[in-house]
């Protein structure tokens with residue numbers, strides 16, 4: 001009998017793991033979608049040898065901590081996404097959550113990062129995966145927002161900045177009723193309170209805060225959903241750097 005090389009067995013095992021773990025959160029993933037996302041991980045792990053994109057390189061852990069984690073907003077009762085949506089992944093790093101989100105939703109996505117090497121790597125992944133609705137862009141979000149006001153129905157942010165800064169960054173990019181989806185580990189109560197105060201200034205409302213436990217005890221996660229419901233009471237975007245130096249809602 002001819003035996004399969006180990007990497008083929010591993011590839012198939014990761015696909016099965018991904019489909020199973022997403023099902024725990026009620027997220028239905030087709031085999032072709034899982035295949036694309038696992039391919040993204042394989043490309044990432046290879047590229048990570050030359051460009052620092054992630055600390056998580058054990059493949060089974062990466063399935064949970066990168067792919068499943070990235071898709072938790074889709075398990076939120078407040079979030080429904082269609083191909084008509086346009087999303088921006090604020091601080092995409094190695095393409096998370098932007099690439100998995102694009103695979104699962106079919107929406108148009110802009111994957112933004114201020115580090116050029118990461119953006120180049122993510123554009124290589126997008127091309128390799130044949131995802132024509134996605135593009136990675138090299139810019140700071142504060143600068144990008146000056147020329148792309150109101151262009152997005154959804155802004156995603158995983159592991160990027162404090163919630164009040166994310167609210168400030170996302171506001172000028174969002175269209176009316178647009179959503180900011182913030183992914184956090186275990187945020188302090190004070191961080192949420194500052195975020196809610198910043199949201200009031202920016203015309204956003206916190207419409208849900210849901211908690212999730214990742215499979216195999218890999219961690220606690222929270223998804224905060226903010227909705228743009230009014231005009232901001234201040235002019236946004238402010239000068240680059242102010243969101244961190246003089247944060248709103250402190």
Ligand SMILES: C[S@@+](CC[C@H](N)C(=O)[O-])C[C@H]1O[C@@H](n2cnc3c(N)ncnc32)[C@H](O)[C@@H]1O
Pocket residue numbers: 090091092093094095096097112113114115118139140141142157158159160
């Ligand atoms: C900790 S990494 C998280 C990456 C990815 N979202 C993830 O969850 O794996 C934060 C990323 O945000 C980017 N970033 C930080 N501030 C930014 C800004 N003002 N504009 C654009 N990107 C930013 C950094 O370059 C970095 O790649």
